[in-house]
Amino acid sequence: MSFERFALDIYALSFAVLLVQMVIGAIMAVRSQNLVHCFLGLVMTLIGVAGLYYFLGSPLLAVMQVMIYVGAVCVAIAFGLSLTHKSGEEGLQNPGLRAIVPPFITLAMLGSVLLGLADREWVGYPQKIDESPIGQMLLGEYLLPFEVISILLTVAVIGAISVALIRRRN
């Protein structure tokens, strides 16, 4: 077995491991009784998604995913978890017959997407491209959405702070 062959094996195997890790993490995040286990499952899934972005040919998005979600959002969720913790309230409601609704919606969406893809030709494949024009595009043709997102983030953070402090001010 040549070295390239071995490297390709490792590459494909790591992709499969990432997929399995993501799905297990997602199921853990949704089905677990303990909210801390849910949180850990979410972290597993987010790291798996970052790996998937890397496999799709974008190291920039993988790093952004780790920085924004695993680094910032998950820490915020951990703080929220500890601030609002009250034992005996975790867990799931009894789904009953309604449990078929999410699989039904998901299968309908998946079916329509695959149907739409049936007669389309794939024009690309995952490859590493030069991502440096993104900065200039953000300040050029995508300037308006960029500014709107920055205003949205500012408003959201100020709103979150003021909502969380309402009681304390009085």
Added chain:
Amino acid sequence: MEYLHTLPNNLIVYIIVAHLLFGIGLYGMMFRSTLIGILISLELLIQGVGINVMAFGTFLHVDPLSARIMTLFLLGIGAAEAALFLGIAVAVFRNYKTISINKLTRLKG
């Protein structure tokens, strides 16, 4: 092993995983019983959408850079939404001493 090698270059794999994440997140949003649990499920749902956008942009579009920018915006919106949701959850807990959605029924007719 040969089949495994084609896995990372197959659009269908990415689409199926994205929809799986979306479906699991939807299940959690419907059946979790605390606000924080719903937030965690919502994050899963947004991740599914992000993978979908990125996969379509990579495989079907001639310009992969706009897909990356779109996914970056999606990450930003997800972060803003998480911050606001956590602020609301903390405020609700401070006022009602619970975040269980079965007990937050003051607006129920």
